[in-house]
Amino acid sequence: MSEGVFPSGSAAVAVGDKEPIVRATAPARLYxxxxxxxxxVATVLHRLRARGSLDxxxxxxxxxxxxxxxxVAAESVRALLSHRSGLPxxxxxxxTAAGRDVVMAAARAPTDGPRPTYSDLGFILLGALCERISGCDLPDLLSVEVLDPLGLPSVRYGPVRPDETHPTGHCVFxxxxxxxxxxxxxxxxxGGISGHAGLFARVEDVCRLGSAWLSSIEDRGGPLPADLAREATTSVEPGxxxxxxxTTRPEGSSAGSLMGPRTFGHLGFTGCSLWVDPDARVSIALLTNRVxxxxxxxxxxxxxPAFHDTVMRAVLQEGLQDGSP
Structure with missing residues (x-):
């Protein structure tokens, strides 16, 4: 892009249960x-919880x-999901570790009390916990619980063919x-399979995950009961x-300034994001290879934030909900 933000990117916006509108700087590929x-992976955990398989x-x-x-043995699943386990x-x-030894290396990390610290290590453990509870490996479990029911065919763990995706820089390691x-x-x-990273996807399927959660929140179907979906997307304090x-902070959120107070989402280090505003009934996905x-x-x-504000102005003022670009 001329701004020098990222070499390639795709965005998708969906309002309510409508199909995502996609815009891309390059041919549609996996990111x-x-x-x-x-x-x-959190969606898998909440599905297990909804069935009574996980407390x-x-x-x-x-x-x-x-x-x-x-x-970490004393920490609850809830603490890991909300990044309050004290893990680094x-x-x-x-x-120093490879394969399953990485999981145990994460488990041996010291904890620092119940203070909020966003932790990759917690989700490395949660991915392994999903496998332990279900008896399935994570790719199969994800397909059965999320990808197949929601119709998200592009989402998969790598490796993927180089011509299917975009480069993500040089790895020193x-x-x-x-x-x-x-x-x-x-x-x-x-091996490319973990609870904290590893998935590749096309932007429309990431957007559809947001729409599916919105359906659950509105009690219109979706992957979860409405009460669990609302709890899972509501923080104990703003930001x-x-x-x-x-969730969004009152000021300085990457979701911009126009999304509502109930907005929830997530970022990805490679330059990706998904934000969902239940009040505007909108799901916005952005995938890039900014690395x-x-x-x-x-x-x-x-x-x-500038991107999300631009999209929200279109949603709120220009009738994007009616299918216009």
Whole structure:
């Protein structure tokens, strides 16, 4: 783009139960959606909860006896989902562990009390917990619980063919350009499959996940009962994380200034986002590869709120809900 924000990007907007309207700077392809993986995995967890297979207030130690004696064993699933377990935000687990050993390395990380710290490590553990509870591996579980029921055919764990996706820069750890495999180093060390990162998707399917949650909140079907969906997307304080989702801050939110107070969403390190405004009944997805050729390009931070304000003006003033561009 001329602004130098990202080389390639796609956006999708859906109002209510209408199909997403898509705009792209390049032919439709898959994007590495980075931490947007978390909201797909959170949807799986809430589906398990809705069926009575998971108690969010159970400790990890009770659900996962192998963690006995570790600090994280005392933390609840709810604490990990809301990023209040005290786990570190990030550690270079890939430097000393690979495969399933990455999960146990995350479990051995020290906790720092029940204070809010956005943590990749918590979702590494939650992804593994999904597998333990269900007896299925994460890709199959995600397909059965979310992707197939909601009709999201593009969403998948990598690797994907290089001609299906966009490059995401050079990885120092792997000492090569990255295209078709996950950008995140810890997820790469796990074979590309984790609860915190690893998914690739087209923008319309990310937008459809937001619309599905909106349907649940409005009690119009969707993947979850309305009461659970509303709880999962409501934070205990403005700007804090809800149960697998982020919420908007009164000032300085990447969702801009025009989305409503009940808005929920999430960001992805590669330059991706999904925000849903239940009051305007709108879901807005943005997928980019802003990390190419270098992750040091932070222009996305100013672009995101401006982009969302532009979209919301169209939704609120120009009749986008009627299908106009």
């Amino acid at each position: 590495d959606i980075a931490s947007l993986t978390k909201v797909f 969010l207030d159970a400790s990890l130690g009770r659900l996962w006896p192998d963690l006995a004696g570790l600090p 935000a990030w550690l270079p687990l890939y430097a 792997r000492d090569r350009p990255i295209v078709g495999e996950v950008n995140d180093e810890n997820a790469a060390a796990m 804090a994380h809800a149960l697998g989702w982020d 190419h050729p270098t992750r040091d390009n932070l222009a996305i931070r100013a672009f995101r």
